Each structure stands twice: as structure tokens, then as C-alpha cells.
Amino acid sequence: EKHKLLFAALIAVEILRNNRTITDEEWGFFLRGPGSSKPDSSEHPQWLSESLWADVRALSKMEGFVGLDVAMQKHNRQWKDWFEADNPQTLPVPPGLPELSEWRKALLLRVLREEKLLLLLQQLVGYYLGPSFAESPQFDLEGGFADSSPTTPIIFVLSTGSDPTALFLNFAAEKMFTDRKRMLSLGQDQGPKAQDMIETAVKTGEWVYLQNCHLAVSWMPGLEKIMEDLQQRELHPDFRLWLTSMPSPAFPVAVLQGGIKLTKEPPKGLKANLRDTFSSVVSEKLWESGCAAKPAEWRRLLFALVFFHGVVQERRKFGALGWNVPYEWNTSDLQAATRHLQIYLEEFDEIPWPAVKYIVAAIDYGGRVTDFLDQRCVSTLLDLYVDPAALAPEVTFSPDGVYYPHTPEELTAVQEYLGQLPSHEKPEVFGLHFNADITVQKAESRAMLDGIISIQPRGGSTTKGVSPDEQVSELAQSLLGRVPELINKTDAHPEIFKLTAMGVMSSLSTVLVQEVDRFNALLEQVRRTLVELRRAIQGEVVMSAELEKMHTAFLYQRTPELWAKVAYPSLKPLGSWFADLLERVEFLRVWMQSGQPATFWISGFFFPQGFCTGVLQTHSRQFQIPIDELKFRTTVMSMDSWDITAPPATGVYIHGLYLEGAGWDRGTGGSGTLVEMRKGELFTAMPVVWLECVPKEEATESEETYSCPVYKTSTRAGTLSTTGLSTNFVLSLDLPSLRNEPTHWIRRGAALLCMLNT
Numbered sequence: 001e002k003h004k005l006l007f008a009a010l011i012a013v014e015i016l017r018n019n020r021t022i023t024d025e026e027w028g029f030f031l032r033g034p035g036s037s038k039p040d041s042s043e044h045p046q047w048l049s050e051s052l053w054a055d056v057r058a059l060s061k062m063e064g065f066v067g068l069d070v071a072m073q074k075h076n077r078q079w080k081d082w083f084e085a086d087n088p089q090t091l092p093v094p095p096g097l098p099e100l101s102e103w104r105k106a107l108l109l110r111v112l113r114e115e116k117l118l119l120l121l122q123q124l125v126g127y128y129l130g131p132s133f134a135e136s137p138q139f140d141l142e143g144g145f146a147d148s149s150p151t152t153p154i155i156f157v158l159s160t161g162s163d164p165t166a167l168f169l170n171f172a173a174e175k176m177f178t179d180r181k182r183m184l185s186l187g188q189d190q191g192p193k194a195q196d197m198i199e200t201a202v203k204t205g206e207w208v209y210l211q212n213c214h215l216a217v218s219w220m221p222g223l224e225k226i227m228e229d230l231q232q233r234e235l236h237p238d239f240r241l242w243l244t245s246m247p248s249p250a251f252p253v254a255v256l257q258g259g260i261k262l263t264k265e266p267p268k269g270l271k272a273n274l275r276d277t278f279s280s281v282v283s284e285k286l287w288e289s290g291c292a293a294k295p296a297e298w299r300r301l302l303f304a305l306v307f308f309h310g311v312v313q314e315r316r317k318f319g320a321l322g323w324n325v326p327y328e329w330n331t332s333d334l335q336a337a338t339r340h341l342q343i344y345l346e347e348f349d350e351i352p353w354p355a356v357k358y359i360v361a362a363i364d365y366g367g368r369v370t371d372f373l374d375q376r377c378v379s380t381l382l383d384l385y386v387d388p389a390a391l392a393p394e395v396t397f398s399p400d401g402v403y404y405p406h407t408p409e410e411l412t413a414v415q416e417y418l419g420q421l422p423s424h425e426k427p428e429v430f431g432l433h434f435n436a437d438i439t440v441q442k443a444e445s446r447a448m449l450d451g452i453i454s455i456q457p458r459g460g461s462t463t464k465g466v467s468p469d470e471q472v473s474e475l476a477q478s479l480l481g482r483v484p485e486l487i488n489k490t491d492a493h494p495e496i497f498k499l500t501a502m503g504v505m506s507s508l509s510t511v512l513v514q515e516v517d518r519f520n521a522l523l524e525q526v527r528r529t530l531v532e533l534r535r536a537i538q539g540e541v542v543m544s545a546e547l548e549k550m551h552t553a554f555l556y557q558r559t560p561e562l563w564a565k566v567a568y569p570s571l572k573p574l575g576s577w578f579a580d581l582l583e584r585v586e587f588l589r590v591w592m593q594s595g596q597p598a599t600f601w602i603s604g605f606f607f608p609q610g611f612c613t614g615v616l617q618t619h620s621r622q623f624q625i626p627i628d629e630l631k632f633r634t635t636v637m638s639m640d641s642w643d644i645t646a647p648p649a650t651g652v653y654i655h656g657l658y659l660e661g662a663g664w665d666r667g668t669g670g671s672g673t674l675v676e677m678r679k680g681e682l683f684t685a686m687p688v689v690w691l692e693c694v695p696k697e698e699a700t701e702s703e704e705t706y707s708c709p710v711y712k713t714s715t716r717a718g719t720l721s722t723t724g725l726s727t728n729f730v731l732s733l734d735l736p737s738l739r740n741e742p743t744h745w746i747r748r749g750a751a752l753l754c755m756l757n758t
Contacts, residue, residue, distance in 0.1 A: 005118070006451050008125045008133045016128065022103055025062065030110055031453055032557045033573070034058035045072055047080050051758060055111045064097075064104050071096020084680060088113055089120040102127045115441035118448055139264045141171050150202070150235035153227070153259040156244040158212075160328060164244060164264055168209060180238075181207040191219030198226060198241065205238030213245035224252035268317075270403075270429060271421040273310040278415055281331050282306065286338070287411040291345045297391060298345055299407040303414070304385035305341060305360070307397055307405070309334045311381060312365065315430050319443050320716040321661055321749035322430070324371045324726065337364040357382055371717075371726060373709055380746040381431065398429045431747025433661065435677050453556045472554045473537045479578060480530040484585050486520045489513070493595040500621065507617040511610055512591055518606045519585055522567050526581075529562045568606045569712050569728065571757040580755070599644045599688055603656035603754040608712065608730045612691075615652050619693035633700045634733040635690040636664075636672045644688055651692040659684040660714065661750035673738040674706060674745060683756060689733065705734040706742040710752040730754065 016022040034055045044053040053069075060068040071094070072079045078094035085091055089109060093100050100108065106120050126134035148154050156164045172181050182197045184190060194210055201208045213220065227241075243259070245251050282302065291298035313329055315322030337360045344356050361379040369375045389395060390405065397403040403425075406417040427436035466474075496509050533550055536543040543551070550560040557574045559567075568584075570577055584604040591597055605611050612632075620627040632651070641655035663677040663684050677684065694700065701707065710730040712718075718728030733752065737745060 002447075003451070005121060005125065005134070006448060008129065009121045009448075010452065010455075011133070012125050012128045016103060021101070023063075026103070026107060029059070029062065030107060031449070031456065032555065034111065043073075044069075045076055045080065047083065048072075052112065059107065059111050062107075064100065065108075068097060083112055087116070087119075089116045089123060114445055115438050117445035118441065121448065139262070141167060141262065144260045144262045145171070145175075145240075148240060148260050150237060150239040151227075151230050151258075153241040153243050153255060155256065155259040155261050156242070157261055157263040158244055158246045159263065159265045164262075165209075165211065167264070168242060172207065177207055180205070181209060183209040183211070185211040186213055186216035186219065188216075191216060191222055194219070195222065195226060198230075201241075202230065202233070202235045202239050205236035207240045207242060209242040209244075211244045213243050213251060214248035217248070217250040220250050220252055224255055227252075227255050227258070269423060270310050270314050270425045271418065271423055273314060274306060274421070275415065275418045277306050277309065277331070277334065278411070278418060281334055281338075282411065284411045287414070288409060290338075291342055294345045294351075295409075296407070297351065298342075299409075300391055300405050301341055301345075301386060302338065303405045303407050304390050304397075305337055306334065307403070308382055308385045309337075311385075311430050312378065314425075315432075318427070318430070318432060318436050318440055318749070320714060320751075321432060321436050321439055323377070324374050324716045325369075327368045327374070329365060329368060333365055333368070340364065351388075353386075353388060357386055360386060373729075377746055377749070380743045383743070384431075384747075398426075400426070400428070403429060433677055433748055434679060435682055436749075438680065439682060453558075456556075468551075468555055469537050472551050473534055475554050476530045476534050476537075480527065480534075482578070482582065483523060483527050483530070484582060484589075486523055487516045487585065487589050487592055489516065489592065492592050495595045496592060502621060504621075507614040507621070508596060508611075511605075511614040512588065514610065515606055516588055516592065519588060522563070522581070523585065525566050526563055529560070569718075570755065571713050571715065572755070573758075576758055596647065598647050599641050599653035599655050601641075601656045602654040602730075608710075608754060612731055615691060616693055619650065625695070629696050630693050631696050631700065632731070632733070633692045633694045633698070634735065635692065636686070636735065637688040637690060638666045638672060639688050641688055648690055648692070651690060653688050653690055655686075655688045657686040657689065657710065657752045657754065658756055659686055659708075659750065660753055661748045662745055671736075671738070673736045674750065675739060683753070686752065691733075701734050703742070704736060704738055706737045706745045706750065707732045708735045708745070708750060708752055710754065712754050714753055714757055716751065 013022060013027070017024075017027060044050070044056075048056070056072065057069050059065045060070075075095050079096075082088050082091055082094045089105070093105065093108065102124050106117070106124055109116050109120050122134045144154055156168075158164075169178075172178055182201060184194055184197060186194060194208075194216075197208050197210075200206070213223070243255075287299065287302065289295075290302065309329070312327075316326045340359050341356065344352055357379070361382045362375070365378055365382075366375050369378060384390070385397065395405065397405070402422065406414055408414065427434060430436075496512065497505060499505060529547075529550060532541060533547055533554075535541045536547045537551070546562055550562055552558075553560040554574065559570065559572070559574055559577045563577075564570075567581075570580065572580060584601075587597075587601050587604040600611065602608050602611065613627075616627050616630050616632075619625070620630060637653070641653075644653055644655075647653060659674075660683055661677075663675045663681065664672060664686060665675045666672045666687060672687075709716075709732050711728050712730060713728060716726070716728055718726035
């Protein structure tokens with residue numbers, strides 16, 4: 001489904017490129033953006049960041065956009081209103097530019113409001129190709145069957161959460177084939193049975209329905225041979241072969257090309273999820289007489305459980321804000337939780353709330369959870385729905401009161417209520433901020449762009465009169481000239497390698513040496529591969545597969561794999577990644593040559609977890625306290641890094657963190673607190689944080705602090721390390737929450753990030 005718009009957009013673009021409506025320069029700009037433009041600190045509208053202003057200046061140099069930067073300053077209010085609008089793609093472009101075509105509006109949004117790109121592409125396709133290309137056609141099994149033949153199989157391409165078997169059975173009944181069909185779920189040793197079924201059916205005119213072809217990899221060549229043989233034989237005209245399979249490289253290409261492909265994805269959205277669950281899992285018998293002992297409580301809690309099931313499933317679309325890891329919860333989890341709820345209601349006079357919550361959150365749903373912070377979120381969400389307070393008649397499940405537990409005695413009345421719910425739900429229903437919708441739109445737009453880029457051929461002109469090879473060679477030469485020299489340990493400040501009273505080097509100095517070794521290795525790799533790439537373009541050496549990938553990455557402003565595999569985790573595009581690398585190297589060079597800084601840029605480390613351990617170890621050695629008896633107390637200062645002139649008496653100052661999912665009010669006199677984000681503001685730069693080493697028994701948490709996780713990147717997910725924690729997870733900091741309960745920020749998915757994606 002997600003590729004339908006991509007395919008339609010590519011058709012439209014190729015038509016427009018062919019008739020010169022879209023120039024190669026514009027198409028190249030659309031794919032890779034403005035390139036490696038550096039933040040522009042010249043005078044610009046206050047509502048635009050320096051990096052966005054640099055992108056605007058780059059767009060202003062293109063035909064059709066000359067004077068854009070001047071127009072934005074001259075008509076500041078109109079452009080600001082357009083920029084901050086919920087749906088700028090539907091509004092006229094503010095004054096100052098000649099009338100823009102639909103395509104050039106897409107370029108403008110590409111720079112200023114990238115998250116709206118997907119919606120604009122739908123508009124673009126509808127405008128140039130017609131509305132039918134912008135809308136997904138209805139699932140048409142009758143039409144697919146009409147196009148099939150005894151030698152043309154009907155292939156259901158499966159997606160997670162969808163099963164076309166029920167549709168097939170209903171269709172078979174309509175066609176009077178209920179007793180003339182053979183069904184088999186493929187798996188180990190099922191190939192010969194399937195072959196026998198086909199042999200019989202081609203003679204008797206029956207239908208053969210083979211499920212899950214992707215699970216019978218070893219039999220797929222056999223299926224291909226059978227289909228080849230059927231082409232040469234005389235078959236019963238009623239015979240049909242039906243196949244279901246997830247996308248799999250093992251599925252025979254010849255069979256796929258010669259078959260009728262159909263796909264039906266599960267309904268999206270909370271409304272569709274609830275309606276589907278109440279039609280497929282909650283039967284009339286279960287709803288009306290599932291618990292004779294407590295019928296009212298049973299219906300109320302069953303509805304709450306179904307709603308909770310829908311929320312945890314639909315939060316996945318919000319990416320890392322919803323869950324660090326996208327878990328595949330399904331109806332079996334809900335059925336297990338429903339059964340446990342039945343048992344507790346029937347066997348206890350008073351509902352044992354702690355036991356119900358634990359078994360549902362930690363076992364029924366928590367059994368799939370691998371991240372301890374996701375487990376915390378599951379439990380916190382369940383508290384909203386399965387709780388004594390949820391039995392109150394006035395309780396609602398959303399701030400606007402649209403969603404509430406509707407529990408009449410008849411199931412049909414529940415289904416009528418569900419049919420009246422809005423088709424598109426607000427993020428607040430899931431416990432998230434309004435801005436979470438922007439995050440989703442950005443991710444979807446970025447995925448669309450990545451999909452288009454992944455299928456672009458190498459070749460063709462991307463800018464006026466400049467070939468791809470010339471463009472890449474020029475960029476490589478430019479970057480090569482900016483690669484800094486290796487950090488020289490012989491230039492170290494005397495304090496760096498000074499031994500302590502215990503005869504060992506300072507723990508933080510050890511951290512520095514390890515970081516320097518990693519960055520020097522990265523700098524050597526960057527310099528070597530840049531030289532090799534230029535030589536390969538000039539024909540002096542062979543263009544290896546790795547250099548070919550690097551060439552493509554440079555064309556589309558991506559960080560090459562050759563660098564990423566020896567670098568720190570980062571999601572930045574090439575220009576920002578390289579600038580970030582230079583800043584990190586400079587930070588370490590200054591530390592090495594001038595001694596420990598007053599405040600540490602925690603985002604500048606390869607391994608920030610090692611830095612945190614080094615801080616604790618320094619305190620441990622200084623005060624002769626075992627390191628496993630220490631922890632950090634968090635104090636958020638009201639100052640920025642440039643205001644700090646001296647280190648603290650104990651512990652360290654750190655800076656460079658960004659808050660996602662929440663905002664920060666610095667307050668006065670140390671009264672800073674977590675607050676809601678402003679509309680459209682996805683990240684908040686944090687002031688300096690003081691990490692003070694204190695004994696573990698000392699209380700650092702309270703009812704007014706939120707244990708906020710710190711991650712290296714915005715994906716949050718990583719691989720499980722030997723400690724049982726994600727490699728992306730750094731530590732948790734206790735942040736004051738003076739205006740909301742800490743559980744509010746758990747549902748919001750609030751976290752601190754070491755770096756942004758731009």
C-alpha cells in the first residue's frame with residue numbers, strides 16, 4: 001500500500017521531466033535537498049532557524065525562486081502565517097514570488113515544511129495524472145478472479161495483521177465452491193501434499209488454496225516447476241490456484257510475474273482497530289454473559305481492555321515516541337488478557353487490582369517487550385484503563401471526551417457507538433502531544449524520499465551542465481580539504497597524563513585517550529576513502545562496490561557506509577554529519593591540549609556511557625567509595641554552556657542535550673521544570689546539567705521528578721548489550737516535573753537526545 005503513491009509519483013515526475021516541466025536541476029534539488037549548506041547567521045526572520053534560512057538562500061538561487069529570501073523579509077507576517085499553518089500545501093503561496101506551479105510548490109515545501117511532502121505528492125499526482133491515481137482502489141477480489149485463468153495463479157501478498165482466508169472462504173461460497181476447494185498451510189514436509197492436491201484439482205476443476213508460501217522456502221523451486229508444467233497441459237477450465245505469501249526473496253519470480261497480485265492491508269486507525277476487535281474477538285456471548293458474577297464491571301473492563309489493546313497497537317505509527325521497539329501485539333495477547341480478567345472477576349469477591357494489572361501489563365502484553373522503558377510505558381498506559389477509577393460513570397479515555405467506555409448490555413449498541421467515532425484520531429488519545437502528528441508526517445515523508453532515492457539510476461545530469469561524477473568529485477575534494485589533522489597525544493596538557501596518588505591515570509583521561517583513538521581511526525578512514533573515490537572517478541583505480549555506494553551516497557547527501565561502519569551512531573545527512581565530526585574532533589583536541597573543560601559536550605563522545613562511568617570512577621577513587629554504590633543526582637542549571645567558566649566541586653557539568661516529547665521552562669532561582677511543547681516545536685535545547693555523584697541510598701527521585709532516559713539518536717532503539725540495556729541508551733536523569741505527574745511524561749514518550757537528525 002505504501003508504495004502505490006510512490007509509484008504514481010514517479011510516473012508523474014517522469015512525464016513532467018520528459019516534457020521539461022521539471023528540470024534536472026529541480027529534480028536533483030528535490031531528492032537531495034540544498035546539499036551541504038552551512039547554517040546562515042545573516043539577518044533572517046526570527047521564526048526561521050539558521051539552518052532553514054541557509055536552505056532558503058540555496059533555493060533562492062534557482063529559477064522561479066529568485067528573490068525568495070528578500071520576499072520573506074519584506075512580507076514577514078504573511079510568510080510566517082503560511083509557515084506555521086496546519087496545512088500550508090492547501091494555501092496560496094505568500095506574495096513576493098511569481099505564480100508557482102504545483103511542482104514548484106513541492107520544492108518550496110521540501111525546504112520549509114518537509115513533513116507535508118507526502119500530502120503534497122498526493123495533491124501533485126491528482127493534479128497532473130487525475131484523482132484516480134492519487135486514491136488507492138478498493139480491494140476487488142471479483143476483478144482479480146475475472147482476470148485469472150487455470151494457468152494464472154491468484155497471489156495474495158500478505159502484510160502484518162492481515163489474513164485473506166476469510167475473504168477467500170466467503171468468495172468460494174458465493175461461487176458455489178465451498179465443497180470444491182482444497183486448503184493447505186505450507187510448512188515443513190507439506191510440499192508433496194500440495195503437489196498431490198494440484199494434480200487432483202487440475203483434473204476435477206477444484207480450487208487449491210496454499211497458505212504461507214514464504215514458510216516453504218525449500219519447496220518454492222518445486223512450485224515453479226509445477227507452474228511451468230501446467231502451461232503445457234490441458235487443464236479443467238474451473239481449476240484455480242490461490243497462493244498467499246509474505247514478501248520473500250525465495251518466492252519464484254516467474255510465478256510472481258505470471259500471477260494476479262492482490263493485497264489487503266489491515267485497517268489503520270484506532271476506530272478501525274476497535275471495530276475490527278469487537279467484530280472478530282468480542283462475541284455477543286462473551287460481551288453479554290462473559291462474567292455472570294459481575295456483569296457491569298465485566299463489560300466496563302472488557303471495553304477498557306479492548307481500548308488499551310488498540311492504543312498500544314496504534315502507538316506504533318508514532319515511531320520512537322510511541323515505542324522504542326515496534327512490537328507485534330495481536331489478538332492472541334488480547335484473548336489471553338480477557339481470559340485472565342474473567343478468572344479474577346469470577347473467583348474473587350473484590351477485584352484484585354494489582355494482580356490484574358501485573359498479569360496483563362507484565363505477562364500478557366509485557367511478554368513481548370524487550371525494552372525496560374517500553375515496559376514502564378505499558379504499565380503506565382494500562383493504569384488509565386484498568387483501574388478502580390475506570391469504573392466511575394463519568395470517566396473518559398481522551399481529553400476531549402470523545403472516547404469513553406460505552407457499555408450497554410447489547411453488543412450491537414457498542415458497535416453503533418464505534419461507528420460514530422472520528423476516522424482520524426488526535427495524538428492526545430494515545431497520551432502523546434499534538435506535535436507527534438508532525439513527527440509521523442516527517443517520518444513518512446522521509447521514507448517516501450528514501451524510497452524514491454533507492455531506485456534512482458546512477459547517471460544523468462543533476463545540476464546545470466555538471467555530471468554526477470563531476471559533482472561527486474568536487475564534493476570529495478571540498479571535504480578532503482576540510483578533514484582535520486589527527487589529534488596528537490604528544491601535544492597533551494601536563495594534567496592529562498598526570499598520575500594520581502594511587503599511581504594511575506585519571507579515569508576521564510583514560511576516556512579521552514580512548515575517544516581520541518576512535519576519532520583518529522575515523523579521520524584516517526575518511527581521508528583514505530575520499531582520495532580513493534576521486535582516483536576511482538578519474539579511472540586511476542577500480543571503482544569497487546563500496547566506492548560505488550559512496551558515490552551514490554554523495555549524490556544524495558547521505559553518509560557513506562564506509563564511514564558509518566567505523567563512526568558513532570548518527571542520522572544526520574552528509575553535510576551536517578561532516579560539520580558535526582569537525583566539532584567533535586575540535587572538542588577533543590581542545591580538551592587534549594588545554595586540559596579538562598569546565599563543561600563537557602556529552603554529545604561529542606563515541607561512547608557517552610564510558611564517559612559517565614569515568615565520572616563515577618573518578619569520584620570513587622577520590623573518596624574511596626565502591627563505584628557500584630554511587631549514582632548521579634541531576635540538577636538542571638539555568639545557564640548555557642558559554643556561561644560556565646569553572647567546573648563544579650564534585651561531579652561534572654554536561655551540555656548538548658535536546659528534549660523530545662516535552663518542553664523545558666527554565667524558571668527562576670533553580671525552579672526549572674518540564675512543560676508541554678509549543679505547537680510545531682519538536683525539540684528543546686536543554687541548559688547545562690550538573691551530574692553530581694552521590695551514594696545510592698540517597699534519595700534523588702520524588703513524586704515531582706521524571707526519570708528521563710537519554711539516548712544517542714532519535715531512533716532510541718539499539719541492540720541489547722551484555723548489560724541488558726539498549727546500546728542507544730546512555731542513562732536516566734531525574735528531571736523536575738512541577739506541573740504534571742511523572743506518568744504524564746511516560747505516556748508522552750519524553751526523552752533526552754544527544755543529537756538531532758539535522
